[in-house]
Amino acid sequence: MEKKLLLSFPPEATFQSFAYELVKDYDLRINILKAEIEIGKGGKLLMAIEAPEENIERGIAYMKSHGIQVSSLANKVFYDSSRCVNCGSCASSCPSGALSISAPDWKLKFDAEKCIVCKLCLKSCPMKLFSIEFTE
Amino acid sequence: MKKTVAEINEKIRSGKAVVMTAEEVAELGRTLSPAEIVEKVDVVTTATFGAMCSSGAFLNFGHTEPPIRMERIELNGVRVSGGLAAVDTYVGATDCNPERPDYGGSHIIEDIINGKDIVLEAWGKGTDCYPRRHVRTIINRDTLNEAILYNPRNCYQNYNVATNGTDKIKYTYMGTLLPHMHNCSYSSAGELSPLLNDPECRTIGLGTRIFLGGAVGYVTWNGTQFNTTKPNNEHGVPIGNARTLAVVGNLKEMDTEFIRGAYFEKYGTTMYVGIGIPIPVLDEDMARRVSIRNDQIETNVVDYGNGCAHVGRTNYAALRTGEIEVAGKRIKATPLSSLDKARRIAEVLKGWIESGEFTLTEPVRPMPAESAVKPLKITQVED
Ligand code: SF4
Ligand code: SF4
Numbered sequence: 287m288e289k290k291l292l293l294s295f296p297p298e299a300t301f302q303s304f305a306y307e308l309v310k311d312y313d314l315r316i317n318i319l320k321a322e323i324e325i326g327k328g329g330k331l332l333m334a335i336e337a338p339e340e341n342i343e344r345g346i347a348y349m350k351s352h353g354i355q356v357s358s359l360a361n362k363v364f365y366d367s368s369r370c371v372n373c374g375s376c377a378s379s380c381p382s383g384a385l386s387i388s389a390p391d392w393k394l395k396f397d398a399e400k401c402i403v404c405k406l407c408l409k410s411c412p413m414k415l416f417s418i419e420f421t422e
Numbered sequence: 423m424k425k426t427v428a429e430i431n432e433k434i435r436s437g438k439a440v441v442m443t444a445e446e447v448a449e450l451g452r453t454l455s456p457a458e459i460v461e462k463v464d465v466v467t468t469a470t471f472g473a474m475c476s477s478g479a480f481l482n483f484g485h486t487e488p489p490i491r492m493e494r495i496e497l498n499g500v501r502v503s504g505g506l507a508a509v510d511t512y513v514g515a516t517d518c519n520p521e522r523p524d525y526g527g528s529h530i531i532e533d534i535i536n537g538k539d540i541v542l543e544a545w546g547k548g549t550d551c552y553p554r555r556h557v558r559t560i561i562n563r564d565t566l567n568e569a570i571l572y573n574p575r576n577c578y579q580n581y582n583v584a585t586n587g588t589d590k591i592k593y594t595y596m597g598t599l600l601p602h603m604h605n606c607s608y609s610s611a612g613e614l615s616p617l618l619n620d621p622e623c624r625t626i627g628l629g630t631r632i633f634l635g636g637a638v639g640y641v642t643w644n645g646t647q648f649n650t651t652k653p654n655n656e657h658g659v660p661i662g663n664a665r666t667l668a669v670v671g672n673l674k675e676m677d678t679e680f681i682r683g684a685y686f687e688k689y690g691t692t693m694y695v696g697i698g699i700p701i702p703v704l705d706e707d708m709a710r711r712v713s714i715r716n717d718q719i720e721t722n723v724v725d726y727g728n729g730c731a732h733v734g735r736t737n738y739a740a741l742r743t744g745e746i747e748v749a750g751k752r753i754k755a756t757p758l759s760s761l762d763k764a765r766r767i768a769e770v771l772k773g774w775i776e777s778g779e780f781t782l783t784e785p786v787r788p789m790p791a792e793s794a795v796k797p798l799k800i801t802q803v804e805d
Pocket of ligand 2: 365369370371375376411413414415
């Protein structure tokens with residue numbers, strides 16, 4: 287699974303030392319999305335990790351034990367329905383069935399509950415109407 | 423019973439013409455015979471709204487003082503044709519700046535319709551009569567002398583259904599195709615589609631007045647790659663990509679509700695174009711044609727991951743259920759062209775005709791009875 291985490295570091299902890307452990311000992315694939323850290327002052331870091339759920343849980347417990355605050359972020363898919371032409375291209379690629387288009391009205395329907403945030407729709411909408419937003 | 427276009431136009435002018443959309447008349451065809459349909463219906467409106475890459479616009483910028491012979495032209499950083507006299511250009515829908523592939527000619531056309539400002543930069547070598555060598559300025563819909571949409575190939579009669587049999591995602595002009603034939607996409611309005619309601623172009627020819635991008639437009643010629651050699655099924659409908667139309671209209675009068683710039687991932691820019699064509703119900707033959715239903719319109723399923731190999735045959739009624747069967751496998755089927763928009767266009771056109779402001783035209787010249795498409799051969803070129 288993929289999870290987005292917002293980490294807040296206390297001044298005495300810097301990320302560098304943890305990144306290595308997380309990759310090596312917990313087998314997490316890490317992608318840093320945004321970092322605001324000053325050495326010796328602490329800071330915030332937004333990262334995406336991809337790994338089996340239990341590895342992620344163990345990794346989080348490890349970071350917390352070192353004084354890092356960890357909060358997970360939900361990312362949500364949004365689209366600008368006012369510019370939608372109801373072509374159906376996004377629904378074609380949507381693997382979860384969150385996006386669908388069908389008889390009788392052939393207008394796009396988005397069921398956010400079903401979305402697995404695979405982001406294929408970001409690429410497949412020819413009008414570029416999709417975006418991802420992070421919420422805590 | 424037989425009717426002429428002139429007689430139908432008389433009825434339109436006096437507000438007595440009976441106009442129906444192609445979907446309505448397809449439904450009527452279940453219970454009424456062609457003879458009854460000619461009696462009852464005068465005009466059938468057909469429509470489509472889909473990606474049509476062979477689209478573009480002629481623009482005339484006007485002359486500067488002193489004038490320039492524009493030989494290299496960029497609009498918002500996109501290189502467009504510099505091969506039309508001094509201050510004319512043609513913006514192709516797929517023109518692009520490789521550095522910014524998701525904004526191209528089709529988006530410039532959309533921006534012009536919306537009245538947005540566009541940066542024009544042009545260079546010329548400087549001549550005795552055109553001494554200026556460079557210009558950089560702002561243009562928009564109102565500063566242009568003419569803005570004429572001219573699309574050399576639109577409105578395909580029928581189109582293949584695309585799937586992908588490989589184990590990798592394919593990003594194509596038929597959308598995102600998931601691996602292992604996980605989905606397929608189709609791009610025709612089926613029974614509402616213009617050329618499927620007049621499959622031999624008996625009433626559609628040069629000069630046919632149409633709905634184009636929200637404005638009145640005209641058919642100017644047979645579209646490029648016009649193909650009459652595709653086999654017809656027993657309902658007289660060609661299977662696969664067959665006839666096409668070249669169309670023209672005043673870009674300044676269009677509405678981005680019905681024409682849109684678009685970008686297909688890893689493919690490039692294209693234009694979604696809305697076209698509506700009225701078809702006069704002249705006789706029983708035309709009545710039979712316009713009553714065509716989705717289950718009678720067939721098309722081929724081809725594998726875009728594998729050189730467009732033929733993998734099956736289906737029809738539009740099956741596609742509209744959201745799932746088709748190909749080689750024993752159920753595949754999710756979704757459209758790429760908008761039926762919702764096509765329906766709206768058919769309704770708008772119906773309204774224009776009912777109000778008496780839009781009359782029908784007879785072709786100035788018919789479409790070619792025979793026309794085949796040649797491939798491009800690669801031959802040895804001497805240096
Ligand atoms: S992110 Fe994936 S699952 Fe969610 S709507 Fe887009 S394509 Fe569907
Ligand atoms: S691909 Fe974009 S324009 Fe087409 S239906 Fe989906 S959101 Fe609407």
